[in-house]
Amino acid sequence: xxxxxxxxxxxxxxxxxxxxxxxxxxxxxxxxxxxxxxxxxxxxxxxxxxxxxxxxxxxxxxxxxxxxxxxxxxxxxxxxxxxxxxxxxxxxxxxxxxxxxxxxxxxxxxxxxxxxxxxxxxxxxxxxxxxxxxxxxxxxxxxxxxxxxxxxxxxxxxxxxxxxxxxxxxxxxxxxxxxxxxxxxxxxxxxxxxxxxxxxxxxxxxxxxxxxxxxxxxxxxxxxxxxxxxxxxxxxxxxxxxxxxxxxxxxxxxxxxxxxxxxxxxxxxxxxxxxxxxxxxxxxxxxxxxxxxxxxxxxxxxxxxxxxxxxxxxxxxxxxx
Amino acid sequence: xxxxxxxxxxxxxxxxxxxxxxxxxxxxxxxxxxxxxxxxxxxxxxxxxxxxxxxxxxxxxxxxxxxxxxxxxxxxxxxxxxxxxxxxxxxxxxxxxxxxxxxxxxxxxxxxxxxxxxxxxxxxxxxxxxxxxxxxxxxxxxxxxxxxxxxxxxxxxxxxxxxxxxxxxxxxxxxxxxxxxxxxxxxxxxxxxxxxxxxxxxxxxxxxxxxxxxxxxxxxxxxxxxxxxxxxxxxxxxxxxxxxxxxxxxxxxxxxxxxxxxxxxxxxxxxxxxxxxxxxxxxxxxxxxxxxxxxxxxxxxxxxxxxxxxxxxxxxxxxxxxxxxxxxxxxxxxxxxxxxxxxxxxxxxxxxxxxxxxxxxxxxxxxx
Numbered sequence: 155x156x157x158x159x160x161x162x163x164x165x166x167x168x169x170x171x172x173x174x175x176x177x178x179x180x181x182x183x184x185x186x187x188x189x190x191x192x193x194x195x196x197x198x199x200x201x202x203x204x205x206x207x208x209x210x211x212x213x214x215x216x217x218x219x220x221x222x223x224x225x226x227x228x229x230x231x232x233x234x235x236x237x238x239x240x241x242x243x244x245x246x247x248x249x250x251x252x253x254x255x256x257x258x259x260x261x262x263x264x265x266x267x268x269x270x271x272x273x274x275x276x277x278x279x280x281x282x283x284x285x286x287x288x289x290x291x292x293x294x295x296x297x298x299x300x301x302x303x304x305x306x307x308x309x310x311x312x313x314x315x316x317x318x319x320x321x322x323x324x325x326x327x328x329x330x331x332x333x334x335x336x337x338x339x340x341x342x343x344x345x346x347x348x349x350x351x352x353x354x355x356x357x358x359x360x361x362x363x364x365x366x367x368x369x370x371x372x373x374x375x376x377x378x379x380x381x382x383x384x385x386x387x388x389x390x391x392x393x394x395x396x397x398x399x400x401x402x403x404x405x406x407x408x409x410x411x412x413x414x415x416x417x418x419x420x421x422x423x424x425x426x427x428x429x430x431x432x433x434x435x436x437x438x439x440x441x442x443x444x445x446x447x448x449x450x451x452x453x454x455x456x457x458x459x460x461x462x463x464x465x466x467x468x469x470x471x472x473x474x475x
Numbered sequence: 476x477x478x479x480x481x482x483x484x485x486x487x488x489x490x491x492x493x494x495x496x497x498x499x500x501x502x503x504x505x506x507x508x509x510x511x512x513x514x515x516x517x518x519x520x521x522x523x524x525x526x527x528x529x530x531x532x533x534x535x536x537x538x539x540x541x542x543x544x545x546x547x548x549x550x551x552x553x554x555x556x557x558x559x560x561x562x563x564x565x566x567x568x569x570x571x572x573x574x575x576x577x578x579x580x581x582x583x584x585x586x587x588x589x590x591x592x593x594x595x596x597x598x599x600x601x602x603x604x605x606x607x608x609x610x611x612x613x614x615x616x617x618x619x620x621x622x623x624x625x626x627x628x629x630x631x632x633x634x635x636x637x638x639x640x641x642x643x644x645x646x647x648x649x650x651x652x653x654x655x656x657x658x659x660x661x662x663x664x665x666x667x668x669x670x671x672x673x674x675x676x677x678x679x680x681x682x683x684x685x686x687x688x689x690x691x692x693x694x695x696x697x698x699x700x701x702x703x704x705x706x707x708x709x710x711x712x713x714x715x716x717x718x719x720x721x722x723x724x725x726x727x728x729x730x731x732x733x734x735x736x737x738x739x740x741x742x743x744x745x746x747x748x749x750x751x752x753x754x755x756x757x758x759x760x761x762x763x764x765x766x767x768x769x770x771x772x773x774x775x776x777x778x779x780x781x782x783x784x785x786x787x788x789x790x791x792x793x794x795x796x797x798x799x800x801x802x803x804x805x806x807x808x809x810x811x812x813x814x815x816x817x818x819x820x821x822x823x824x825x826x827x828x829x830x831x832x833x834x835x836x837x838x839x840x841x842x843x
Contacts, residue, residue, distance in 0.1 A: 239826040278819070361795065470639075
């Protein structure tokens, strides 16, 4: 059985999926990146191997997410794809008549506009992470509730508190104020959900033509409170696909399947052995010119595999020697 | 007198050539190429809400002061754009910082040619007007040569096998043209480098995706300001075209416009149904150019705007209402923008353009 591995290394979570040629999910891993993507990829790969059926073999590997370059080098990926395209491809597979995709992840949020099966426009947060998973995580911690319970609190709310959503800091002071005024926690939690949706729509989605059918995916789509806020805003059901948290990885796997099939290529997958390989990630400041670029590099057994972050090609050249 | 000018694309090349022709090389301080240091200086001493061109030119002027400039040249104009205040404002900031450099301004709204020639005359007091004009023409012939080569570079970047080769040759060409001392030499170098560029090994994908770059002139022309967006698009297999070049500005603003030509007539005409007057800066032109590129069959538009730039914000909001259906990627340029975020957007944009071509029944030319 030919299978395709999709790896989505996000800022907060790392996702690995294995799909077969019919795009069915064969295995999947969802874990927190915990600031250590290399370890997470190694561990995740090991777990995928344990879940994998005996007869399965990996015929293609694709990486996506903010850590896609790093993961791509480690895994010997056949395809390194941006997360916007990956999310769109997966959403269109699960919901063929989708016209708007909301994706809210750990630290970024996107909107993708689809018409007649192709992406026509997209937006992504650039300067502010106020409306993302990390924001909710942080606020849940402040309210002393588990993020997993966030949704059920929000669902019980009758009179949501109005909370400023423009900025995390202001939202927090607003929230503290409402707490001191004696608002029930359910209303604060749902108020927070509404403010996140408001912030998202005024920021990332500003000026975009939002039409149904709407799909909501990414880790935050687990949160019933946010789903409720979306539904109430648009007076329509926002659809959350199965495996909402894995969509980026699934999309990447689908894309690499397509590419390997069209190009009749053999996968350059580095193999499961990388779980036992030592990788060293380091960074330094290049002082060759006043740009002072921050260069980060990944090395295996003392040999540098790749470098990133330079404005010029000085450090690429050294690699090739 | 030691004159300093802010760095802006290849402007330093003709300036240096003119000074050399007039034998006053000592009177001109060549601004160092833009780096993070320039940006940091500019950001540190500019008002927070000032736009990126303001911050970058201020940083650059500080760097020329550090190199010994005692007179500075900056543009001034009467358009509805902050550029009109740059010179006055920056002069005050530099004064407060303790630099005593004198400010000369170049009017880029009216009497541009006279303004520039007067500046040169100022610099080379004993030179005759004949000497000045011949040095001036020598200088701008370098500018035309560079833009001619760059046009080829924009095409080759998209289809070269070894990414970065065209760019390397381009920088070599800039150096050689910069060093040329004869007019004939410039012609030969141009020919030589265009030939070199055409001999780069190319992939067999003809008809790469084509993207038009529009927006505010400074961030469109200065690669540091737009994070080398043209080069990055080239790496993704996209051919870039941009109307705004320094040589075009010289050709029209300094010469042909005096003879009644209107460089933007067509562009303004195309924009008329949506925006029918100057909104300052290059906003009107951005809208018209979007339509023009759509008519030329381009796949997409990249719209570059400095953060807080009013004219381009107007353009950005008018663009979606045009009848021409062409994807536009709006890129805001400021010191906060991270390159990684830009690359993700560019990649997604290029995917979008490819899907669009596929849907329209044309072949896909994915050069990655």
